[in-house]
Amino acid sequence: MNKINEYISSQFKNPRGIAGKIISLIQNIVNKQMYKNTVMIVNVNSDDKLLDIGYGNGHLLKMLYKKCSPDMYGIDISDDARLMAEKRNTKANDAGKLHLQVGDCCVLPYEDNNFSAITTINTVYFWSDTVKGLSEIKRCLKEGCSFYNVVFTKEYLDTIKYTEIGYKKFEPEELVQYGRDAGFENIQIKEIVKGKSFVVIYTK
Numbered sequence: 047m048n049k050i051n052e053y054i055s056s057q058f059k060n061p062r063g064i065a066g067k068i069i070s071l072i073q074n075i076v077n078k079q080m081y082k083n084t085v086m087i088v089n090v091n092s093d094d095k096l097l098d099i100g101y102g103n104g105h106l107l108k109m110l111y112k113k114c115s116p117d118m119y120g121i122d123i124s125d126d127a128r129l130m131a132e133k134r135n136t137k138a139n140d141a142g143k144l145h146l147q148v149g150d151c152c153v154l155p156y157e158d159n160n161f162s163a164i165t166t167i168n169t170v171y172f173w174s175d176t177v178k179g180l181s182e183i184k185r186c187l188k189e190g191c192s193f194y195n196v197v198f199t200k201e202y203l204d205t206i207k208y209t210e211i212g213y214k215k216f217e218p219e220e221l222v223q224y225g226r227d228a229g230f231e232n233i234q235i236k237e238i239v240k241g242k243s244f245v246v247i248y249t250k
């Protein structure tokens with residue numbers, strides 16, 4: 047049983063092959079409200095550059111493009127995620143507004159003061175170094191712009207067996223403190239789905 051949970055957890059951390067595809071699709075369905083509420087609060091316009099960290103199969107990017115067609119960048123450690131996300135975002139790709147990379151968010155390959163918004167859903171559990179990741183994000187954000195870090199509550203994750211392996215779980219206050227350690231002064235927390243998920247908004 048432990049091996050199965052370890053395998054499922056590893057697929058959430060780094061989706062691969064057909065299992066990664068299925069797990070990504072299940073997330074899109076199960077977390078429908080989480081994506082919808084995130085899209086509503088992200089402040090971005092058509093002439094803005096947006097970065098999504100750990101874009102998975104590109105579901106959030108597709109919804110953001112439908113909302114306002116920003117110039118969209120993405121970074122994810124999974125090669126297969128890039129293929130899935132490109133396939134799902136052909137409209138943005140054809141318009142020259144999709145720029146996906148494979149890489150680690152703790153070493154962002156972007157210039158300083160580059161993005162008007164940075165988003166991520168359900169990835170912070172897997173970063174090797176939370177403060178380093180947040181510092182990199184701060185470096186790449188434009189002045190006055192925000193990073194939206196959407197996460198499940200620790201209580202909710204504790205009800206899911208496979209999250210016992212490979213997941214770092216956070217209380218909201220811990221993510222606020224890590225943000226301060228990374229140099230953010232303006233940090234807000236908002237509920238995303240009642241009792242289940244929240245967003246930490248770090249503004250530069």
Ligand SMILES: C[S@@+](CC[C@H](N)C(=O)[O-])C[C@H]1O[C@@H](n2cnc3c(N)ncnc32)[C@H](O)[C@@H]1O
Pocket residue numbers: 058059060061073074099100101102103104105106121122123124127149150151152166167168169172173174
């Ligand atoms: C649970 S999935 C969430 C996918 C997507 N954000 C969504 O909500 O549909 C986590 C994603 O984060 C990616 N990931 C994990 N660690 C990462 C890192 N250090 N840098 C960038 N991406 C990472 C994984 O490859 C995977 O696609």
